[in-house]
Amino acid sequence: MLLKFTKMHGLGNDFVVVDAVSRKVFFNKQQIEKLSDRNWGIGFDQLLVVEPPTLPDMDFRYRIYNSDGSEVEHCGNGARCFAKFVLDRGLTDKRIINVETKRGVIQLRVMDDGLVTVDMGSPSFEPKDLPFTTDSSSSLYSINAGDNKYFITPVSVGNPHAVIKVDALLDEEVATVGALIECHERFPRNVNVGFMQVLNSAEINLRVYERGVGETQACGTGACAAVVAGIKHGWLSPKVTVHLRGGDLHIEWQGQGEPVLMTGPAAKVFEGQIYL
Numbered sequence: 001m002l003l004k005f006t007k008m009h010g011l012g013n014d015f016v017v018v019d020a021v022s023r024k025v026f027f028n029k030q031q032i033e034k035l036s037d038r039n040w041g042i043g044f045d046q047l048l049v050v051e052p053p054t055l056p057d058m059d060f061r062y063r064i065y066n067s068d069g070s071e072v073e074h075c076g077n078g079a080r081c082f083a084k085f086v087l088d089r090g091l092t093d094k095r096i097i098n099v100e101t102k103r104g105v106i107q108l109r110v111m112d113d114g115l116v117t118v119d120m121g122s123p124s125f126e127p128k129d130l131p132f133t134t135d136s137s138s139s140l141y142s143i144n145a146g147d148n149k150y151f152i153t154p155v156s157v158g159n160p161h162a163v164i165k166v167d168a169l170l171d172e173e174v175a176t177v178g179a180l181i182e183c184h185e186r187f188p189r190n191v192n193v194g195f196m197q198v199l200n201s202a203e204i205n206l207r208v209y210e211r212g213v214g215e216t217q218a219c220g221t222g223a224c225a226a227v228v229a230g231i232k233h234g235w236l237s238p239k240v241t242v243h244l245r246g247g248d249l250h251i252e253w254q255g256q257g258e259p260v261l262m263t264g265p266a267a268k269v270f271e272g273q274i275y276l
């Protein structure tokens with residue numbers, strides 16, 4: 001079968017987006033792994049599949065697969081690309097789009113300047129929501145990775161994140177500690193690992209080692225997790241600019257029970273077809 005796809009990115013976090021509204025398409029793990037391979041396939045961090053909704057009042061259903069073939073709950077940069085994709089393709093003309101995800105319902109708002117704001121839902125610091133194994137109740141936990149101990153804040157923004165505050169962002173630390181914590185036994189479903197350097201109360205630098213992928217140029221849910229963790233600890237104010245390797249995201253969170261709002265760009269790179 002010949003599969004039509006669109007290659008997109010949100011700040012360098014790259015996606016293959018497939019329209020499964022006009023024509024039904026299903027993928028198995030092996031197909032996704034092959035398509036994601038940068039030598040043997042197209043190459044991407046996540047595969048995004050646009051499907052018809054299954055719930056009333058929803059515009060679409062949005063399915064997300066990491067490059068290792070695992071299906072996940074949420075993807076912030078992907079959500080912005082999703083909005084641009086359905087508009088560019090004429091699948092909708094709405095500028096406010098309600099979408100079903102594995103995480104629940106999210107709302108995408110396309111602004112006049114082309115930026116997209118995503119209502120990411122409200123975050124949770126409850127260990128069971130990630131899940132994260134612990135017998136204590138805190139918001140900062142120590143965890144061993146290799147020979148060292150790290151202080152992490154576990155946060156669910158629909159998908160699981162472990163946020164670590166660091167003084168400097170080091171290539172070696174992101175790669176090795178990221179990989180160790182991603183698959184740590186205390187995270188039974190694995191975890192995305194964010195390394196956050198606080199510059200001031202409204203600005204951070206962030207690198208994210210993503211579950212099922214490795215380090216990416218940017219991670220939207222990672223940016224949300226880092227900002228809410230920073231606000232919870234009193235390091236950050238409610239509106240923060242997050243500098244990622246691929247560019248900036250603007251994150252807003254007004255506190256417990258409120259949704260996290262993420263604003264940033266979405267870009268189309270090319271269209272193509274490939275044998276599945």
Ligand SMILES: N[C@@H](CCC[C@H](N)C(=O)O)C(=O)O
Nearest residue numbers: 075076077159211219220221
């Ligand atoms: N790149 C994403 C997150 C994708 C999912 C993540 N790797 C997971 O396994 O939860 C983003 O922009 O949020």
